[in-house]
Amino acid sequence: MGRVSDRVCLVTGAAQGIGRAIGEALLDEGAMVCFADLNGDKANEVAEANRQRLNGRADNVMAAGVDVRDRTQVRAMIAAVVDKFGRLDVKFNNAGVNKPMNFLDVTEDNWNFIMGINGLGVMIGMQEAARQMIAQGTGGKIVNTASIASRQGFDNVAPYCASKWAVVSLTQSGARDLAKHNITVTGFAPGVVATEMWEEVDRDLMSIGAAERPGQAMQEFARDILKGRVARPDDITGTTTFLAAPESDYMTGQIVMIDGGMTLV
8 A cells, every 4th residue: 555545646747767767656656647647649758658667557658738828728638537536536737838038038928838837727727626625525635846946036037936826825825715625735845856948948958048058057056955866756746645645644835845955945
């Protein structure tokens, strides 16, 4: 028996990086998991890889393509999960994007793109998951992905920072409103994590002149990490599985920092 045995979990942004790691760690602890992503084909590939890995528990895995900004698509995704597994117990609002631009160069398009997925997408995901959990009458858990950027602003990722501050506020607001339905809302804030998303951010920082060579930005950030290295996705999943498990049932409205001691707030 694992820590989340028989819990039905839905993870967005799960075709790669932290989201994929979250889903796979949940599977390893006995959960039934839907890997959801804007790239539905890649989410299906991840789900199939895990079916092969699980052998006898292959029925515990499914995938969904979804644009988290589109409420109709989010509702359809949740309905598909309930159709397969019978209910929804835990919703991870993990889908997120970043597109660095120097502060004075930030455009409305850049702002709307990042806030649309990281802000509006989280709100819609919380609302629709909560509606399903309320209908079930059994409570549930909502877990949101924040960031160290929710604790301080950085000059060349201002919309991203604003979006992650929004995640913190949404987590607190949701926790206050949904407690009466026995739904907890928590979040976690990673620091610098070696994922495909960071590789893309690294290239973007060079393109805007904020870094001169590949890996420079990560090296400079790593100097402030007390643990002395950047995180791997498996540094994050012990906490995320805890937030999905019964052990965290008395916890709500909180954001857990997982940054190796980079920001002490």
